[in-house]
Amino acid sequence: MRLKKIRLAGFKSFVDPTNIPFPDAMTAIVGPNGCGKSNVIDAVRWVLGESSAKNLRGDAMTDVIFNGSSARKPVGQCSVELVFENVSERLQGEYAKYNELSIKRLVTRDATSTYFLNGSKCRRRDVTDLFLGTGLGPRSYAIIEQGMISRLIESKPQDLRIFIEEAAGISRYKERRRETENRIRHTQENLERLQDVRGELAQQLEKLQRQASAAQKYKTLKAQERQLKAELAALRWLKHSQQADSLQKHVDELEVDLQALMQQQRGDESGLLIKQQQRDDLRTQSEQLQQRYFKLGTDITRVEQNQHHNKARIGQIGAELQQILQQQAELALQREQNEVQRSELQLQIEELEPEFMLLQESLQEQQSLLEAEEQKLREQRHVWNEHLKQQRALQQQHHQVSSKVDSLQLMLQRSETTLHSMQSQLQQLPETNQDEVNRLAEQLREAEQELADTSMQLQNTLEQKKTEQTQLLQCRDVLKDTDKQLAVMEAQLASxxxxxxxxxxxxxxxxxxxxxxxxxxxxxxxxxxxxxxxxxxxxxxxxxxxxxxxxxxxxxxxxxxxxxxxxxxxxxxxxxxxxxxxxxxxxxxxxxxxxxxxxxxxxxxxxxxxxxxxxxxxxxxxxxxxxxxxxxxxxxQTVLVRATLIEQVQREIAQQNARKSELDERVQALDAACEELIKGAQQLDEAREVLRHRVLESKQQFLQAEQAQLQRDNQQQALQQQIQDLQLHIETEREELLLAKAQSEDSAEQLAQADSQVSQMQDSQQQIDLAINQQRQRVEQLRNDSHRLALSRQQQQSQYQQCEQQLTRMADMLTALDEREAMLVEERESLQLPLEDNQEQLQLWLTERVDIEQQKNICQQQLEDIELWLADCYKGQQQVAAKAAKIKAEQASIRLEIEGQRVRANALIEQLDEMRQNLKFVLDNLSDDAEENQWQKQLDQVGMQLARLGAVNLTAVEEYELQAQRKAHLDEQFDDLTSALDTLQTAIRKIDRETRARFKETFDSVNQDLQHLFPKVFGGGAAYLALTDDDLLETGVTIMAQPPGKKNSTIHLLSGGEKALTALSLVFAIFRLNPAPFCLLDEVDAPLDDANVVRFCKLVSEMSDSVQFIYITHNKIAMEMATHLTGVTMAEPGVSRMVAVDVEQAVALAEA
Incomplete structure (x- = not known):
């Protein structure tokens, strides 16, 4: 599996759709600083799921969208697509069968991010899960960008562990373990909540078994209240309807006036449309004349400028021809002077040659005599140097012994001074204060006990609040069910x-x-x-x-x-x-x-x-x-049967109303109780915080006192031990001082004998030096004469060559001036031809522009007349419109009032519908003397009677059966959750076993490869990985490296280049174990010198057989290593473009 190409559009500086192919195993991305090379690395990291804008060198995720340049506008979205070849079927799951895999990410300005897998929309997690265990990811070891090398080598142990986990392929295990832990946590939370609910239900069931009561009076009052509310709503509806009808009559009168005004306004619009059409035609004609006028002005200006430019150029050519003639005359004069000077120099050189040869022969004879004397002096000096070495050795020995004596005396004095100081410190130590420590300990225990009592009160209050809230929720649920049942019964009764x-x-x-x-x-x-x-x-x-x-x-x-x-x-x-x-x-x-x-x-x-x-x-x-x-x-279907049903339903409705009232009162009481408990919990919580601060202060004071006591005891023991050690050390130093003084006296006698021998040999050597100096003076005089004569001859030869060069240069300059003169004459003739033709065309355009200007003035005058007429017409229409607007505003105000009356009436109808009452039926049965205030007083009296009634539970048996079923269901859920929790914990243990085994195996393999690669990269030295803990699930990983000849104690002492090579050794060791589909390197060779770059290139070349490398570099050696060069340019500011070069094809083309 390898990266085939990258498609970018709108991503950072790659605003245009760009394809970056990677056909070979080693591709180098090159270009100047700031051209957008690192944006390619950011694009790959972004597609693989990077969610941090900081790691993409931005502040927000929308910063990756092209934000515009000096010549381009910002774009609204950006996308990056990675195309992989999956021939080796390294991916697992449903995508293993695809030979080519496409991953795309798209983001818009509103920060909406979308992922695609082979064109299908997917989640970010689908992309990250796809590459789990392959070494690829937004922050994996396969993508190493600028600065990441130093961060990698200096990263924390837990951060370095992540790379080992990715190499081991256990990232998917960690993801599964995290999901399983989340499920366990959620299951435990559900169990806790379920246990609480089961306990509360058990208490509820006990209470429901003891509850039974009736509330007939409540039902009667509730029915009377509902009837009074319906009649009161009907009275108010009747009042609002009458007011709305009165206002509607006034709106109809205003509508008649408004229609008259609108008819007048439509009569003026026909003439207005004709004048507007005439105005538009005149404007079009004026614009056409204006455009022609501007075009003629532009042409005239252009021709006049050309004429002026040609005349000025002809003048410049004439002046330049004059300068050329003057330069030709000056060059001819200089050439004659140089030829005379060359002849004179030739004669002087021939005269100096014989004298120079005689001086050379004499110099050689005197040089031979000097060498013989110097040989004799060297032999004498050799003997003298041997004696001098012996003298210096004796001087050094005597100096060392003397220094040792001085040093021992000084050390002895310091040791005695230190001993007196320690004895003084031991006497000055403060006395122990155990009573204060005991007092602080007792104070801490009292504060902790008070905090525990307050916490227990708070816990009890919270549990009581939780119980009250549960009861409140249950009451509200029962009240909601009662409302639903009541609505069904009322609908049944109405039918x-x-x-x-x-x-x-x-x-x-x-x-x-x-x-x-x-x-x-x-x-x-x-x-x-x-x-x-x-x-x-x-x-x-x-x-x-x-x-x-x-x-x-x-x-x-x-x-x-x-x-x-x-x-x-x-x-x-x-x-x-x-x-x-x-x-x-x-x-x-x-x-x-x-x-x-x-x-x-x-x-x-x-x-x-x-x-x-x-x-x-x-x-x-x-x-x-x-x-x-x-x-x-x-x-x-019979009338009598329905009559019986009606009576039965009416009784049940009355019972439900009574129950609803009881529940309403119960809910209010529970609400008030919950509020009181919440306030009490807040007060207890505040008191607990005060006590917690007091406990912390007491604990801190106790620890400080205890620490001071312990520190005093430790300091006393340490001083006593130091005094004993120092006394022994002083005795040893006194013995060494006596021995050093005896050695100093012996070395002084030997040094005196050596000084005498060296003095005798020094007198003999001075005589030989005097003879050699005299001979050297004679040789130096002959050498100076010869050198002076050679300089004179060389100077004359140099002047001769300069004359020759000047003559050649003058000949070239004369030829160039002749050519320039011919070119200027030809240019002057070509500029004089179009002057007359342009003058005739210019005169025709000037005449046409005058005619167009006259037509334009006439058209403008007609347009102004029409505009004045239209302004008067618009003014009249505005007056009519103002009157109509005033009427409409008044209508709108009245309609709003009508609508308000109708809304209030409709609200009353809806209120009646909610009470299952028919408006017509209520009005027909309403007495003639009914008044709104009287009915409101009766309703208030009924409400007060209802408020004085106590709570009544009408459905204790039904509630008990319902809650019993719920309890059984919750018990079944508790058993299911307990079983699921056991299953999840078994899965966690299995994942941990597999993770430990894989991590240990991978760690050992990577460590072995690192120990093999490091000496290969550095030419020696050693490096290894180490675990920070025995727990393989949580242990961190550290790296230790010692280049050849160094014994550093930490990795931080290495230089920048050494850190880079160490990090690369680790990354390549991981690649050997679990090679990612490709490796992206962003200027990792920047801190390396040429020798280390060569080693780096050699290692990358060896690994390119199994790993595809894509690297950014400025180093020429690294560029030479690549089989394919991809250049990033920024010819247009702010916009990056690609330039690709196949190195092998380029070499073949150059050789051909």
Whole structure:
């Protein structure tokens, strides 16, 4: 697997889409400073998932987007794509089968970052997981940028461990371990929360078993409150509707005035459009004339400038020709003078040659005599030097012994002084103060006990608050469920009432009944029937069940199709075995006595009937003497059954309302309790903080006193031991001083004898030196004469050569002047030709410009006239528009008021809908004397009565069953979480075993390769890796290196170049074990000298067989190593471009 190419677009200085290919194993990226070379490294790091803008040399992630230059605007997004060859199938998983892999990252100005794998959108984690264990990553050892070499070699042990882990391929294990630890932590947190909830539920279940109560009064008051709220909302709706209707009439009057103004405005617009079109045509014509006028002016200016330039140039050429003629004359005169000087110098050189040869011969004879005398002197000096060495050795020996005596005397004095000082310090040490230490210890224990008590109170308060909050949440959940149940019941009640209402099919009669204020009720409400015989009564009575029951016949209205019953005619006697007996009302219609009851159809057929009698069964089979009817209506669809259901639902609604009120009060009480507990917890927490500071201060005072006591004891013991050691040392120094004084006396006698011998030999040598000095003076005189003559001859020869060179140079200058003269004459003739042609064209353009200027003035005058007319027209329209705007503003204000009234009315309707009340029904049943203030007072009184009621729990049994089911479910979850926690901990142990084994194996291999590579890079020395701890999961890694001839104690003492080579040795050792697909090096050879660069290049060349290298360099030796050169240029400021060169092809082309 290797990097095939990089595609960049808008990334930093690479604003244009750029492809950077990497066809060979060694590619060098070169270019001047600041051209954008390091941006290539940043691009690779960015695509591989780098999330820190600081590591990309920026402040924000959007800083990687091209921000513009002096000639270009900023771009809105940037993208970088890496294309890999995966022929070796090194990647694992689903991407192993692809021969080519593409990874792309795109970021926009709003900091939205998107990743793509082979064109498919993916997550950042997918990219990082893909390269786990391969050595690639945003901060892996495969990418080494500027300054990273020194940071690598000086990094902390834990940071250096990361590189070993990546080489070992255990980064994926660490990621899995981190995820598993997170799951374990979350599982443990869930277990704790679950255990708390289970405990609270257990307490709740105990309480729910003991709870039971009723709240009928609460239900009654709640129903009365709901009715009063509905009627009060209806009164307010009626008031807002009347106000909205009044305001709407005023809006309609204003609309008539507004339409009149708009009609006037439309009449003026037709003439305005015609004038606007004329104005636009004149503007277009004026712009065309103006453009032609400007073009003629530009042409005229250009031709005039050309004419002026040509004339000036002709004048310059004439002046330059004059200078050339003058220079030619001066050069001819100088050439004649130089030829005369050359002849004179030739004669002087020939005269000096014989004299120079005689001086050379005499100098050689005197030089031979001088060498013989000097040889004799050297032999004498050799003997004298031997004696002198002996003398100096004796002097040095005597000096050393004397110095030793002085040093021993001085050391003895210092030791005695130090001994007196230590004895004085021992006497001055302060006395022990154990009582103060004991007092501070007791004070610390008291403060810690008080802190523990306060912490326990705070913990109890927090637990109590947690319990109250849990109860509050449970109450709110129950209240929410109660609201839902109540809404369902009210909807069911409304549907049942609507079905009952639909049974009445005479609309006119129902309208009469609604308007009639007299007392009446339908028959189905008047009768009370046993549930078993409700269907039978429904079959017999039919539509009579909806008939109204009046007390007297006089109350009945004369309405077409109307039916009615009169309770004054009902019978109280109920025949035995008849259907009337099944009705529990005091009285009932007399014809029910004529209907007998049978338990089933068989029994009904066996009963003998009298004329007018019939028999019916509970399932609706009704038979007479000569007829039979079978009811087809389901029992649950009958009026009486629905009436029973309505009563049942109304009772349940009342119960739910009472329960809701109780829950509301319970929630309020729990809220207040929670607030009190929170305040108490805050006060306890503040007190705990004060106590904690007091404990810290006490502990610090106790430790300081204890430390002072310990320091005093240690100091006393140390001084006593030092005094004993120093006394022994003084005795030893006195013995050494006596021995050194005896040695000094012996060396003084030997030195006196040597001084006498050296003095005798020095007199003999002075005589030989005098003879040699005289001979040297004679030789030096001859040498000076010869040198002076040679200088004179050399000076004349130099002057002769200068004359020759000046003559040659003058000839070249004359030739150049002739050529320049011919060129200027030709240029002058070419400039004189176009002057006359340009003058004629210039005159024609001037005439045309005058004509165009006149046309433009006429057009401008017409345009100004139209503009004045339009301004007057616009002013009139603005006045009309102002009047219309004033009317519209007034309309808008009134409409806002209308809308406000309607919104308030609609809000009241919504309020009624929430209460399941019909507005029309409420208004129809509202008394005529109803007033808003009176109804509000009644509602307040009902609310006060509800507030005085205590909390009532209506659903203790249902809640107990619900909470018991929840408890069982939580117990099951607890078992599942415990099992999952055991599984996760087993996985952690397995990951740790694999991680230890892989890390140890990789560490040993990298350490061995480092010990092999380091001497190879440095030409000697040694380096190794070491662990900082025995725990292979947490231990850090340190590196120790000692170049040849050095025994440094730490890696920080190495020079910059040595650190760079050591870091490269470590990186290449890792590469040998787990080679990444490629290695990026950014100027890592900068601190190296040429010799070390050669070693670095040789090592990179050897490893390029298995690793693809891409490196940035300014070093020529490193450039020569590359098989492919890629240059980065910045010809356009702020914009980088690529220039690629294949080195082998370039060499082949150069040789051809």
């Amino acid at each position: 049942l009432l609507a079905l009952q209402q639909l049974e009445a099919d005479n609309v006119a009669y129902q309208a009469y009944l609604s308007d009639n204020t007299q007392s009446w009720q339908p028959l189905w409400q008047y009768l009370s029937v046993e549930p078993t015989w409700q269907l039978a009564v429904e079959t017999v009575l039919g539509k009579w069940l909806q008939a109204p029951v009046f007390n007297q016949q006089a109350e009945f209205a004369d309405v077409s199709g109307a039916i009615a019953l009169f309770s004054e005619n009902f019978v109280q006697h109920k025949a035995s075995g008849s259907l009337a007996e099944r009705v529990s009302s005091d009285s009932c219609p007399h014809w029910l006595n004529m209907v007998l009851c049978a338990e089933d159809e068989v029994s009904a057929k066996q009963i003998s009937l009298l004329p007018g009698q019939s028999v019916i069964t509970p399932d609706g089979y009704w038979r007479g003497t000569d007829w039979a009817i079978r009811c087809e209506v389901a029992s649950e």
